[in-house]
Amino acid sequence: MLKLNQLTKRYATGDLALKAVDVEIPKGQVVALIGPSGAGKSTLIRCINRLVEPTSGGVDLNGKELTKLGSGALRQARRRMGMIFQEYALVERLTVMENVLSGRLGYVGFWRSFLRRYPQSAVDEAFRLLERVGLDHMADKRADELSGGQRQRVGIARALIQDPELLLVDEPTASLDPKTSRQIMRLICELCAERDLAAIINIHDVALAQMFVQRVIGLRFGEVVYDGPPNELTPDTLTQIYGEEDWEATIEKVDEEEVVTPEEGAVA
Amino acid sequence: MSATLSAPRKWRKPPLIKNPFLRWSLLLGSLAYLLLAVGSLEVNWSRVYEGLDRGGRFILAFTHPDFISRWSDIYDGMMESVIMTITSTAAGIIISIPIGLGAARNIAPLPVYIICRGIIAVSRALHEIIVAILMVAIFGFGPLAGFITLSFATIGFLSKLLAEDIEDTDRSQAEAIKATGAAWLQWINYGIQPQVMPRLIGLSMYRLDINFRESAILGLVGAGGIGATLNTAFDRYEFDTAAAIIIIIITIVMCLEYLSGVIRAKVQ
Incomplete structure (x- = not known):
């Protein structure tokens, strides 16, 4: 479904962030992208929806070559790629509902979005998604009144209302506590399974990634150095990805914690 | 632990200017300049003495300001000033917004940026x-001349500060809106506007x-408004009328100050 061909990015400063990366991701697969800071994880997912312009190489999404698109076609293609951010990146002075509906901006005209007159179907879907992430009672709260976990749930709803085929997830748990991190990861993976979505999740927490994803890609200095199932990560492969360190504790099997309902999560 | 036994290490804040010769000569130089500058002022003390009497009468006039005898002049001048103020501010704001957008380096392409910065610089x-x-x-x-003057001055002031505020906005919020496939105007409306609206x-x-x-x-140079009335009052040595006008100006400025405080607290 998504195919990266020899994807390369060189920044204006001369830093080579991605070195001819080849990755193929089938429909419905959730992939964790791990690697040290500066390995090119953020650059990689931003090259897919072209928030960062790749220098060379191709990005093929369902047979469409994204790197060749003009600005109008690029906007249309972006609609089908939901993005979830590290610091949530909600528009803080807008309400929760406005933030969720902003995911529909690619589908509605300027005046409708300016006057906040979204089609009823979009409003219904927004309420359905807010209910799914346990925040439907918060619709008219301003985004900056929410806790970190709640904000990330709004971020997830905003990405999903785009009706995406692919989720690009950049460090979704980096500013969350361990319990909320698990809840958010579980929520993302459940939603991907419900909708048969593919997802690329940048993540620093290797153990957390191992708990939830089907495949792990390790990136170092812009190159893929590991690509395989999460349970085959060994201290040696982690050393290859991150450098020398004692890895035994990191890949210890983590017990699956108790199932948390969305209501409970909303309070957290 | 032998280091703790030796003499305590001294620490002083490093001086702003490292070179002691430069530091002292700058200091002494500015002192000498200040003394010479004060010495060069020519003060005609006898004229000051004559003026004291008139100044005293003017200050005494504040104890019995005369709103009545020139009321129709004051009223006309004041209305002209108020109308000039409101219309020129409104016109200035409307023109400033597009120029401010164009003068923000993070959202405008270079040619637009240079043109808009040029307009601001001229203004x-x-x-x-x-x-x-x-x-x-x-x-x-x-008042037409006054209206145009104030609109022109408003553009320089507002566009510059608005552009600087846009340049200070949080990139990730705008990036998130862009990632949804929003068009340019929608991106401004959702990603930028909420961040700069209070300012x-x-x-x-x-x-x-x-x-x-x-x-x-502006009335002093013939561009309409209360200034003309005030000038006439001084020319006729009608200090009590002048005092009345100044009291009205002070009152209105204080009301505006209070109003802006209330509004700013509301929009945070």
Whole structure:
């Protein structure tokens, strides 16, 4: 479904962030992208929806070559790629509902979005998604009144209302506590399974990634150095990805914690 | 632990200017300049003494300001000033917004940026009085010249500060909106506008305040408003009428100040 061909990015400063990366991701697969800071994880997912312009190489999404698109076609293609951010990146002075509906901006005209007159179907879907992430009672709260976990749930709803085929997830748990991190990861993976979505999740927490994803890609200095199932990560492969360190504790099997309902999560 | 036994290490804040010779010569140089500058002032003490009497009468006039005998002149001048202030502020804001957007480096392409910065530089280079003299020469005496002058000055002030606020916005919020496939105007409306709105409102109120005060000066060069009335009152040595006008100006400025405080607290 998504195919990266020899994807390369060189920044204006001369830093080579991605070195001819080849990755193929089938429909419905959730992939964790791990690697040290500066390995090119953020650059990689931003090259897919072209928030960062790749220098060379191709990005093929369902047979469409994204790197060749003009600005109008690029906007249309972006609609089908939901993005979830590290610091949530909600528009803080807008309400929760406005933030969720902003995911529909690619589908509605300027005046409708300016006057906040979204089609009823979009409003219904927004309420359905807010209910799914346990925040439907918060619709008219301003985004900056929410806790970190709640904000990330709004971020997830905003990405999903785009009706995406692919989720690009950049460090979704980096500013969350361990319990909320698990809840958010579980929520993302459940939603991907419900909708048969593919997802690329940048993540620093290797153990957390191992708990939830089907495949792990390790990136170092812009190159893929590991690509395989999460349970085959060994201290040696982690050393290859991150450098020398004692890895035994990191890949210890983590017990699956108790199932948390969305209501409970909303309070957290 | 032998280091703890040796003498305590001294620490002083490093001086702003490292070179001690440069530091002291700058200091002594500015002192000498200050003394010479004060010495060069020519004060005609006998003229000051004569003026004291008139100054005293003017200050005493504040104890019995005369609102009555020139009331129709005061009223006309004041209405002219108020109308000039409100219309020029509104026109200035409407023109400033597109120029401010164009002058923000993070959202405007370089050619647009240079043109908009150029407009701002021209507007800021010329003081209101100079513009007013020019406008009076073109449009003749009266409030039209004042209206154009104040609108022109508002553009320089508001566009510059708005552009700087746009440059300070949080990139990730705007990036998130872009990732949804939003068009340019939608991106501005959702990603940028909510972040700069409080400051734009605060600055507009502040500019309203400035424009009112400026409108009182513009009368001196024939551009309409309360300044003309005030000038006439001084020319006729009607200090009690002048005192009345100044009291009204102070009252209005204080009301505006209070109003802007209330509004800014509301929009945070």
